Amino acid sequence: SAVISQKPSRDICQRGTSLTIQCQVDSQVTMMFWYRQQPGQSLTLIATANQGSEATYESGFVIDKFPISRPNLTFSTLTVSNMSPEDSSIYLCSAGTQGQPQHFGDGTRLSIL
Amino acid sequence: AQSVAQPEDQVNVAEGNPLTVKCTYSVSGNPYLFWYVQYPNRGLQFLLKYITGDNLVKGSYGFEAEFNKSQTSFHLKKPSALVSDSALYFCAVREGNNAGNMLTFGGGTRLMVKP
Numbered sequence: 001s002a003v004i005s006q007k008p009s010r011d012i013c014q015r016g017t018s019l020t021i022q023c024q025v026d027s028q029v030t031m032m033f034w035y036r037q038q039p040g041q042s043l044t045l046i047a048t049a050n051q052g053s054e055a056t057y058e059s060g061f062v063i064d065k066f067p068i069s070r071p072n073l074t075f076s077t078l079t080v081s082n083m084s085p086e087d088s089s090i091y092l093c094s095a096g097t098q099g100q101p102q103h104f105g106d107g108t109r110l111s112i113l
Numbered sequence: 114a115q116s117v118a119q120p121e122d123q124v125n126v127a128e129g130n131p132l133t134v135k136c137t138y139s140v141s142g143n144p145y146l147f148w149y150v151q152y153p154n155r156g157l158q159f160l161l162k163y164i165t166g167d168n169l170v171k172g173s174y175g176f177e178a179e180f181n182k183s184q185t186s187f188h189l190k191k192p193s194a195l196v197s198d199s200a201l202y203f204c205a206v207r208e209g210n211n212a213g214n215m216l217t218f219g220g221g222t223r224l225m226v227k228p
Contacts, residue, residue, distance in 0.1 A: 001159070033216075040201065042220045043157075092156055101147055102216055104156035 002027050002095050006105035013083055013112050020079045021108045023093030028073040033102065034066070035092040043092065049076040083112045115140040117206050117219035125225045126194045134189040134222045136204030146187040147205040147216070148178055157203060163187060174198070194226045 003026040013019050023032065032049040047055040047068055055068035070076040080087055088111050096102040116139045126132045138144055145164055149157040161172025168180045178189045187204060204219040 004156070006156075040221070040223070042203065043218045045215060048215075094157075101159045101162050103159060104149075106154070106156040109154075 001100070002029055002097075002103045004093055004095055004103055004105035006093050006108055008108055009106065010109035011111070013110065015084050015112055017083055018079055018081045019083065019110065020077050021091055021093070023076045023078070023095075023105055025074045025095045029095040029097050030073075031096045031102075032070060032076045033094045033096070034068060034076070034078045035094065037090040037092055037107070039090065046078070046091075049078075080110065083110075085112045088112045115206050115208055115215075115217045117204050117217055119202075119204055119219035119222045121222050122220075123223045123225060125227065128196050128226050128228050129193050132189075132191050132194045132198070132224065132226070134202050134204075134224060136187045136189065136219055137185050138187060138204070138206040139185065140206050140208045142208040144185075144187075145207045145209065146178075146180065147207070148172065148176070148187075148189050149203045149205065151201040151203065151221075153200075160189070160202075194224075196226050196228055199224055199226045 005024045007022045034046040035043040037043045045058045046061045047057040049055050049068050049070040051070045067079045090107045090109050092107045093105040094102045118137045147162045148160040151157050160176050161170050163170050163180045171177045176191050180187050202222050205216050207214050207216045
């Protein structure tokens with residue numbers, strides 16, 4: 001199964017700033033996804049990161065707020081822009097290949113002051 | 114639209130006793146079902162999946178799950194619980210086996226195993 005590394009593991013940021021989260025997979029994968037999770041709660045899909053094209057965003061999430069890059073089949077970034085306290089959450093990267101379950105990174109725990 | 118329900122926010126069991134974590138789903142096509150476990154400060158770890166075939170699926174750490182099409186359920190079970198099984202468990206469904214299809218998660222069930 002794919003091993004997924006996320007950086008940073010946690011951060012404390014000032015409101016109005018932006019943070020870019022990196023996700024590295026140890027093998028080529030078809031799909032990469034970004035989720036948001038409040039501690040102890042379920043996961044909400046932010047977007048699907050498409051290699052070589054614009055990400056596909058779910059309802060309630062927009063590119064200006066959460067720009068995503070996926071330059072190749074093993075790497076993706078999520079930027080949380082112009083952060084406010086409401087953006088405090090856990091951000092999870094996951095990756096999947098046809099016929100295989102999705103695997104997850106350990107997440108980025110983000111607090112906004 | 115697809116959905117997953119985990120009716121219990123928390124399940125408490127004594128160590129050594131059998132455990133069940135409940136999950137029901139709704140999907141228009143063929144369901145592909147998954148269980149994940151999340152330990153504190155970690156991401157989700159894959160436990161097991163149902164794609165097709167035997168209704169009883171065996172997974173990691175002694176867990177198993179039974180697919181019941183008529184009841185649209187996929188309950189997670191273990192014959193003898195360990196204290197180390199205490200964690201947050203998520204059931205998820207996807208329509209079809211296409212990796213690009215969206216995975217929908219249940220609300221999660223916290224399992225507490227007491228010594």
